[in-house]
Amino acid sequence: MAQKAKTSWSAADSAQLYGINQWGGGNFSVTAAGDATVSVPFPGGEVQVPLPEIVQAAQDRGHSLPLLLRIENLLDARIRLINESFYAAIKETGYQGSYNGVYPVKVNQQSAVIEEVRRYGAAYDHGLEAGSKAELLLCLANLNENGLLICNGYKDREFIDLGLWANKLGYRCFFVIESPAELPLILKRSANAGIRPLIGLRIKISAQVGGLWTETSGDRSSFGLSTAQLIATVDQLRELEMLDCLQLLHCHLGSQIPDLEDIRAGVREASRFYADLATEGVPLRYLDLGGGLAVDYIGNQSKHSHSRNYQLSDYCRCIAQTIKDTLDLNTVEHPIIVTESGRATVAHSSLLFFNILDVMRYEPISIPVQSPTTAHPLVARQLLIYKNAENVDLVAGYTEAMENREQIRELFRAGQISLRERSLAENLFLAIAQNLNERRKQLEQEPITLSGLQQSLADIYYGNFSVFQSLPDSWAIGQMFPIMPIHRLNEYPERRASISDLTCDCDGKLDRFILSAGESPTLPLHSLIPEEDYILGVFLMGAYQETLGDLHNLFGDTNVISIRINDDSSFDVTKEHSGDTIAEVLAMLEYNPTAFIEGFRDNLEKAVKHGKIDVAERRQLLSQFTACLGDHTYFKHEEF
Ligand SMILES: Cc1ncc(COP(=O)(O)O)c(C=O)c1O
Known part of the structure; x- marks a missing residue:
């Protein structure tokens, strides 16, 4: 499509280009002044806060970029929406049971997140889900009085004992049995403590869902009981007169399920299990459908693995209606619906901001006449x-220039062309590509053969962050997150770029971007202004990224702040956490930073002895080394 003239570019054009009004889901937009903003609903109307203002507030408090921002209001809004959408669906469909949400802590276990889920979720009896002993301890210390505690994963003796005592304390703590070997252990510890357990059985259903996590469902999924194992476990509990403990049926269909029809099929199958077990006298009360509620990362409401073809209200209505329809056929009482939505609860509330340090441009340096x-x-x-x-046929000219470049490189490798000639030829190729690219931009319909042209000229913008620490899923599973500049949005973004991070790893890059026109290997960006920070924001990244992130190249946690936005457009910085220092990162790898100083001191002493440095230089170097250990791991802007 022909591009809009640079001079008439507005913030609205940027909003359209980056698709923020689609994937932002009403939480993010662009002001006429060209700043990306966060919007929060209040009874008196929407309140907007420009994101650059928040970044500045963090910097004023000493938190340099890269920075992770958590917006408490957005987390609260998701908890409210999920609970209230289920309440509405229950009313609308005439469903006779109720809804109990739980938050699976593995999706983001950071204390600021868990504390807010507990505080805000209390009004909805929002519970927690644990998948390990450490997570169980975290949940026991943070559970709402009336919230469910769902225990998935492997459970050793200590795990089981703690869960049993939680029941004695009055919590509803369910052990979800995922393999037949778990039941004897639970029964033994329960007899030992004299506390009857609350048991859930996780089933494997055969309905398979689409999306990135399709293997979580179906016969070959890793977790859950086969139908035969389920029946054997039920019979065993009946024989032991412990069938009353079995109150929950669990089924996790998958994560980020894009198609509502897949969810409907899975819920129908799970409901059939529930109906037949209830009919044969199992006193089930809860049907836990696990996670799966998707986030529309690309904002096009489709069956794409990064999107979803339904709204939250459709999801809730589909679940309530499907359970109701299935159970009504067998006149079975409707259960309490439980879901373990993680991604949809926390994705929107966290953003990453990073600055650009440098740009590599693919353009000719000099061309002889x-x-x-x-x-x-x-x-x-x-x-x-x-x-x-100016005159050659676009496709023919580009194709020939590429072929010539390849042949010239081949001749260079064979020693038949000199380095200087190759340099001239490379400059010429870039100049040709640039000219042809300007003409390509004017075309209404772009020939497919020219699709690589823009990409071959794209800049590389070097960002002050680590993909492996802050966006590990983008490297590991090709997850895309919306990324865009958070300022200068009323200026025409004249450059196209991919983004490289600070690690010395060719995988440390971002080259799949979400634009409203579709997925793109390059992102439209602005030229850097000397001495000014150019800041990009990564949105919807609150789920799974923080704990999965690693220390590749020893880049540690970034600075973090949490904010709460007030109805007068002010905001309070409610929590702040300084990123890892170099000493802290080294200590995580079992080094002793004090011993480091000693080792360096010894080397300096030797250098003094051999006359390489004097004692004043030794003193300066030692204090620099020591100060550096206390620094953060990311690039620090300083006067040279
Ligand atoms: C058992 C269980 N519950 C809940 C979730 C959260 O899923 P989601 O983030 O799709 O809501 C997961 C994640 O895969 C899970 O394994």
Whole structure:
């Protein structure tokens, strides 16, 4: 499509380009002044706060970029929406049971998140889900009085004992049995403590869901009981006169399920299990459907693995209606619906901001007016195409220039073309590509053969962050997150770029971007202004990224702040956490930073002895080394 003129570019054009009004889901937008903003609903109307203002407030408090921001209001809004949408669906469908949400802590276990889930979720009896002993302890210390505690995963003796005592304390703590071997252990510890357990059985259903996590469902999924194992476990509990303990049926369909029809099929199958067990006298009360509620990362409401073709209200209505329809056929009482939505609860509330440190441009450095007399005929031919670039056929010119470049490189490898000639030829190719690209932008319909042209000219913007620490899923599973500049949005973004991080790893890059026109290997960005920070924001990244992140190249946790936005557009910085220092990161790898200083001191002493440095230099170096251990791991802007 022909591009809009640079001079008439507005913030609304940027909003359209980056698709913020689609994936932002009403939480994010762009002001006429060109700043990305967060919007929070209040009874008196929407309140908007520009994101650059929040970044500045963090910097004023000493938290340099990269920075992770948590917005408490957005987390609260998701908890409210999930609970209230289920209440509405229950009313609308005439469902006779109720809803109890739980938050699976593995999705983001950070204390600021868990404390807010507990505080705000109390009004909805929002519970927690634990998948390990450490998570169980976290849940026991943070559970709402009336919230459910769902225990998935492997359970050792201590785990089981703690869960049993939680029941004695009055919590509803369910052990979800995922393999037949778990039951004897639970029964033994329960007899020992004299406390009857609350038991859930996790089933494997055969309905398979689409999306990135399709293997979580179906016969070969890793977790859950086969139908035969389920029946054997039920019979065993009946024989032991402990069937009353079995009150919950659990089924996790998958994560980020894009298609509502897949959810409906899974819920129908799970409901059939529930109906038949209830009919044969199992006193079930809860049907736990696990996670799966998707986030529309690309904002196009489709069956794409990064999207979803339903709204939250459709999801809730589909679940209530499907359970009701299935159970009514067997006149079975409707259960309490439980869901373990993680991603949809926390994704929106966290953002990452990072600054750009440098740019590599793919453009010619200098072009001679005339080709040197000794130039190889292929180089001379490239110069001719360059001079004619205004008139050559776009596709034919680009194809020939590429072929010539390849042949020139081949001749260079064979020693038949000099390094200087190759340098001239590379410059010429970039100049030709640039000219043709300007003409391509004017086309209404772009020929498929030119699709690589823009990409071959794209800049590389170097960002002050680590993909492996802050966005591990983008590297590990190709997860895309919306990314865009958070300021200068009323200026035309004249550059196209991919983004590289600070690690010395070629995988440390972002080259799949979400634009309203569709997925793109490059992101439209602005040229850097000397001495000014250029800041990009990564949105919807609150789920799974923080704990999965690692220390590749020893880049540690970034600075973090939590804010609460007030109805007068002010905001309070409610929590702040300084990122890892180099000493802290080294200590995580079992080094002793004090011993580091000693080791360095010994080296300096030797250098003094051999006359390489004097004692004043030794003193300065030692204090620099010691100060550096206390620094953060990311790039620090300082006067040179
Ligand atoms: C048992 C269980 N419950 C809940 C979740 C959370 O899923 P989601 O983030 O899709 O809501 C998961 C994650 O895969 C899970 O394994």
